[in-house]
Amino acid sequence: MSEQYSNTPEIHSAPEMTSDYQTKESLDEQAYEKQETLQKNIDIDQARAKVLEQPPTLAALPYDETPEGSQPEYIDKTMKKNTLKNELTIIRHNLPTSQKILSMTIHQPLIKKASDISANTVTRPVGLLGGGVFAFVGSLVYLMLDKYIGLQYNYLFFVIFFVFGYVFAVLLELIFKPLHRHKD
Numbered sequence: 001m002s003e004q005y006s007n008t009p010e011i012h013s014a015p016e017m018t019s020d021y022q023t024k025e026s027l028d029e030q031a032y033e034k035q036e037t038l039q040k041n042i043d044i045d046q047a048r049a050k051v052l053e054q055p056p057t058l059a060a061l062p063y064d065e066t067p068e069g070s071q072p073e074y075i076d077k078t079m080k081k082n083t084l085k086n087e088l089t090i091i092r093h094n095l096p097t098s099q100k101i102l103s104m105t106i107h108q109p110l111i112k113k114a115s116d117i118s119a120n121t122v123t124r125p126v127g128l129l130g131g132g133v134f135a136f137v138g139s140l141v142y143l144m145l146d147k148y149i150g151l152q153y154n155y156l157f158f159v160i161f162f163v164f165g166y167v168f169a170v171l172l173e174l175i176f177k178p179l180h181r182h183k184d
Contacts, residue, residue: 130169135162 088107092100105111138161146153 124170124173126173127166127170130172131162131164131166134165134168135159137161138165 139158142157
């Protein structure tokens, strides 16, 4: 072992005292901290100056001072049409050939118009719910009658019940929806 035990006390030099009874080391630490805070203040002042030198952003400007031409005043049909065409071209570029052909077919004006019309009329939630419930109940009753009478079950009746229930539910919706107004 490199350490040896001795009975004599170790001798250390006494810290130098100043007039304020502070050690020289604590004075050095305090001076260093003061210098550090001054440096931070200078850095903050430089950062503020840089921010103030930069031009203001659109969010910082009042509504009347927004630059001309930053946004169109209105969006018309031609702008929407051109944007859709550009987006579809970009998207189709990344698709496989079969999906490109399908995309071109689906986005034809005639097919798109027919799809929009059918989306608003055919897939009515009330109609689907009414058709489904009526088809279930109607098929159940028809199945019971066939079992007791001894006939063979005809699957076409399920479709007939569904269509009848769909039409009935949509008609009820058209009759009662104008009568029930929301009070806001």
